Amino acid sequence: MIRACVIGWPIEHSRSPLIHGHWLTTYRIDGSYGKTAVQPEAAADFLRSLSSNGLAGCNVTVPLKEIAFATAGRIEDSALAVKAANTIWLEDAVICAANTDTYGFMTHLELTAPGWQNSASPVAILGAGGAARAIAYGFQQAGVEEIVIFNRTRERAEALCQDLGKGLRTADWSKRANCADWACVVVNTTTIGMKGAGHLGLDFASARPDCVVADIVYVPLETSLLKDAHAHGLRTVDGLGMLLHQAVPGFERWFGVRPEVTPALRRVVLDDLGAQ
Ligand SMILES: NC(=O)c1ccc[n+]([C@@H]2O[C@H](COP(=O)([O-])OP(=O)(O)OC[C@H]3O[C@@H](n4cnc5c(N)ncnc54)[C@H](OP(=O)(O)O)[C@@H]3O)[C@@H](O)[C@H]2O)c1
The missing domain is CATH 3.40.50.720 (NAD(P)-binding Rossmann-like Domain)
Known part of the structure; x- marks a missing residue:
C-alpha cells in the first residue's frame, strides 16, 4: 500500500484528504492519504523521516511551506519562485519539493x-x-x-x-x-x-x-x-478549481496515476463546504 498525507499546524480544516481519497477510490488504488498535525519545530524531522515512516510523500500547508522548502534537497522552479513548497516526494532518498499552486x-x-x-x-x-x-x-x-x-x-x-x-x-x-x-x-x-x-x-x-x-x-x-x-x-x-487542480501533480507523483478534476470531485468538496 502506498501512503501519503498532508501536514500543517493546525490541520483539521484541510480538504486534501477528501480530494485524494476521492481519487484513490475512483482509480481503485491500494493507497491511503491522511492528515497529520505537525508543529513547526518538528516539521523538518518529519520530512526527513518520510521513508522510515512508510510515506511516499506529503502535501504541506500553513505554516510549514517555508520549512518544507528549506528542508528539501531538490527544488523545482515552481517552489524556487515562491520560496515555499506544498508538495513533497522522494527520489533516490532525496527530499524533492514543488509548489503546485x-x-x-x-x-x-x-x-x-x-x-x-x-x-x-x-x-x-x-x-x-x-x-x-x-x-x-x-x-x-x-x-x-x-x-x-x-x-x-x-x-x-x-x-x-x-x-x-x-x-x-x-x-x-x-x-x-x-x-x-x-x-x-x-x-x-x-x-x-x-x-x-x-x-x-x-x-x-x-x-x-x-x-x-x-x-x-x-x-x-x-x-x-x-x-x-x-x-x-x-x-x-x-477559487475551488485552483484547490482541486493543485492536488493533481502530487497524486501523480505518489500514486502513479494522473487524476482528473471532474464535476463529481467538485461536488464532493462543495458538499463538504456546505455549499448549495
Ligand atoms: N484556492 C486555493 O487553492 C488557495 C490556495 C492558496 C491560498 N488560498 C487563499 O488565498 C488567501 C491568501 O493566502 P496566502 O497564503 O497568500 O496568505 P498570506 O500570505 O497570509 O497573505 C494574505 C494577503 O491578504 C492581505 N490582507 C489580509 N487582510 C487584509 C485586509 N484586511 N485588507 C487588505 N489586505 C489584506 C495581506 O496583505 P498584507 O501584506 O498587507 O498583510 C496579504 O497580501 C487565503 O484566503 C487562502 O485561503 C486559496
Missing part, C-alpha cells in the same frame, strides 16, 4: 476562461502573500508583460516584485478600485471575502468587457467580488 491556478483559469490572454494587457493582482507569488509567477511564465501588484502593505508588494523581477510592478493599494478598466485579468489573492468578511472595493462600472475576474477565496464559492463582476457581465473564475 501556480499549476492549479493557471490550469483552472485556462479551462474556465479560455482566451483570457487576448491582448497585451496587464494583469492586476490584489495581495502579495504566498498565493500571490505563485500566481504572479504563473502569469510571468505565461508571457504576460505587465503584472501589477496592489497590496495593503506596499513593502511586501515591492519585495515580491524584486524577487520575481521581469514585468512586475507595484501600485498603491488606494488606486485599486478601477483596475478592471485596464487589466485583462484581475485576481484577488487577499483573504478579503473569506466567509463573507470585508469588501475589496473594486468598481466594475467602466470595466473592459473582456476582463476576467478571479478570486482564490472559495468559502463562499461565489464571493461578493465574483457576484459583483458577474452582475456587470464579466467572466469569473472561482
Whole structure:
C-alpha cells in the first residue's frame, strides 16, 4: 500500500484528504492519504523521516511551506519562485519539493476562461502573500508583460516584485478600485471575502468587457467580488478549481496515476463546504 498525507499546524480544516481519497477510490488504488498535525519545530524531522515512516510523500500547508522548502534537497522552479513548497516526494532518498499552486491556478483559469490572454494587457493582482507569488509567477511564465501588484502593505508588494523581477510592478493599494478598466485579468489573492468578511472595493462600472475576474477565496464559492463582476457581465473564475487542480501533480507523483478534476470531485468538496 502506498501512503501519503498532508501536514500543517493546525490541520483539521484541510480538504486534501477528501480530494485524494476521492481519487484513490475512483482509480481503485491500494493507497491511503491522511492528515497529520505537525508543529513547526518538528516539521523538518518529519520530512526527513518520510521513508522510515512508510510515506511516499506529503502535501504541506500553513505554516510549514517555508520549512518544507528549506528542508528539501531538490527544488523545482515552481517552489524556487515562491520560496515555499506544498508538495513533497522522494527520489533516490532525496527530499524533492514543488509548489503546485501556480499549476492549479493557471490550469483552472485556462479551462474556465479560455482566451483570457487576448491582448497585451496587464494583469492586476490584489495581495502579495504566498498565493500571490505563485500566481504572479504563473502569469510571468505565461508571457504576460505587465503584472501589477496592489497590496495593503506596499513593502511586501515591492519585495515580491524584486524577487520575481521581469514585468512586475507595484501600485498603491488606494488606486485599486478601477483596475478592471485596464487589466485583462484581475485576481484577488487577499483573504478579503473569506466567509463573507470585508469588501475589496473594486468598481466594475467602466470595466473592459473582456476582463476576467478571479478570486482564490472559495468559502463562499461565489464571493461578493465574483457576484459583483458577474452582475456587470464579466467572466469569473472561482477559487475551488485552483484547490482541486493543485492536488493533481502530487497524486501523480505518489500514486502513479494522473487524476482528473471532474464535476463529481467538485461536488464532493462543495458538499463538504456546505455549499448549495
Ligand atoms: N484556492 C486555493 O487553492 C488557495 C490556495 C492558496 C491560498 N488560498 C487563499 O488565498 C488567501 C491568501 O493566502 P496566502 O497564503 O497568500 O496568505 P498570506 O500570505 O497570509 O497573505 C494574505 C494577503 O491578504 C492581505 N490582507 C489580509 N487582510 C487584509 C485586509 N484586511 N485588507 C487588505 N489586505 C489584506 C495581506 O496583505 P498584507 O501584506 O498587507 O498583510 C496579504 O497580501 C487565503 O484566503 C487562502 O485561503 C486559496
